[in-house]
Amino acid sequence: MKLVRPAAVAGMFYPGEAAVLRTEVERLLARAEQDGEAASAPWPKAIIVPHAGYIYSGAVAASGYALLAKGRGHIRRVVLLGPAHRLPFRGLALPGVQAMQTPLGTVAVDQAGVEALAGLPEVREMPAAHAQEHALEVQLPFIQEVLGDVSVVPLVVGDARPDEVARVLEKLWGGEETVIVISSDLSHYHPYAEARAIDHHTVEEILRFDPTPIDHEQACGATPINGLLPVARKHHLHPRLVGLCNSGDTAGSRDAVVGYAAVAFYGESHDHTGR
Template sequence: MNATGVRPPAVAGSFYPADARSLAALVDEQLAAVQHRTPATGSPAGIIVPHAGYVYSGPVAASAYALLRGRRRAVSRVVIAGPSHRVPLRGVAVPRSSTFLTPLGPVPVDEQLRAIAREHPEVSVDDRPHAAEHSLEVQLPFLQTVLGPEGWSALPLVVGHAEPAAIAAVLDALWDDETLLVLSTDLSHYEPYERAQVHDARTAAAVVRKDLHAIGPYDACGAYPLAGLLGLAGRRGLDVALLDLRNSGDTAGPRDRVVGYGAFAVGWS
C-alpha cells in the first residue's frame, strides 16, 4: 500500500497487460470465446476461478465470468478469496487499503464487509499479504468488465492456514444475496499433461460433490479457502457445477509440466 491508501497493481504487465486498452480488449476477447451455456436459468451466487497469467488461465476463468453478463442477480459487493503465495499466513487477512487499482481503474474496498470480517478471531488487518498477491488481483479486471467500472465494491481476503469451519464462518458472515463470492485457485502444479488431466478430473469431481476433505494443497493451491467454501455450500444446499477444466498445455504452454485450471459455478437463481 502507498501513502494514499491505494494498493497499486503488482502484476500488471506480467500476468495481464498494463495498458488499459490492451487489457480491456483481451478480457473481451476471452469472454467472447466462451462456448458453454449457463448450467441453469439466472446467474451464480459464487464462482471458482483460476489465477495464472491471462494467456494461460484467462480462457478458463472467462467461462465463469461470462455467466455474470446479463445477470439477473443484482451485485453490489464482491468477496474475493484466494491463497497467500508470498507471505506466510495463518487465518485470513483483509487489507487496510481503501482502494485496489488496476489499469481499468479503481475498485473500492467495502468498509462494511471489512468491519464484519474483523469480528472473527481468524481475521487480521494486514496489507503485507495483499501487496504482491496475484490470486486476487487478476480477478479484478474481469469483474470490472462484467459488472461495470462503478457501482460495486469488493473485499479481498488472503487466506492462509486455517480450519475449513473457520473459513466457512467468515464467508458465511459476508455472503448474502447481493454479494458475489469469487474463490480463486489453480489446481495441480507441474505434472505431465496426461497425469494432470487425471489428477484435475479427480479434484473437479470432489469440488462438484462438495467433498472438502478430498482436496489438499497438492490438488489446489487454494485448498484452504476452497475447503471453507465447499463446506459452506454444503450447509446452504448450493449446487456446484463444473464449467471448464483445462490446463496450461491446452492454452499456451508446453505439456511436460503443466498447471491445472478449473472454473465452477456455485448456486444460481
C-alpha cells in the same frame, strides 16, 4: 487520504495498458459467452476460477465470469478469496486499504464487509500479504468488466482452517447483491496426462461435496475451496463444472503443466443443469 493498493502484476500476468487489457478481457468473455450458455443461465452465487497469467488460464476464468454478466446491476459486492503465494502467515488477511487498483481503474473495498469481520480473530489487516499477491489481483479486471461499479472484500488466505474460512463466508453471505469468488488453480507441474487425471479427480470431489478435504497438491486454493464447500452445501447450492483444462492446452509445454477449472454454484431456484 484514500489508501489504494496499487497493481503489482499488471504487465506480467495480464496486459498493463488499459486499452489492451480491456480488449483482451472483452475478447475472452465474448468467446466464453459464445462457447457456453452464459446468456441464458441465471447468475451463480459463487464461482471458483483460476489465477494464472491470462495467456494460460484467462479463457477458463472468463467462462466463470461470463456467468455473472446477468447479475450486473444486481450484484453490488464480491467476496474475493485466494491463497497466499508470497508471504506465509496465520489466518486471513485484509489489505487495509479503501480501494484496489488495476489499469482499468480502482475497485472500492467494501467497508461494511470489512467491519462485519472485525470480531473474527482469524481475520486481520495485513497490507504485506496483499502487496505482491497475484491471486486476487488477476480477478479484478474481470470483475470490473463484467460487473462494473461494485465493491470487493479481498481476503488473502494463509494458514487457516476450513471452518475459519467458512465462518468468514457466512458473515458475508448476504443475498443476491453478494457473490463469492474463490481464486484457485489446480495441480502444479505434473506431466500432461497425469495432471488431467489428478484434476478430473479433484473436480469430481468438488462437484459431489466430498467430505474429505482436498489438499494443496490438488489445488493451491485448497483452503478457501474447503471453506466454501460446506457453506455452499448448507445453503443448498448446486455445483456445475464450467471449464477445465491445463497450461498444456493453452500456451505451455506438456512436460509440466498447471491445471485450471471454473466451477459455478447455483441456488435452489436456479436451473443448475444448464438446460
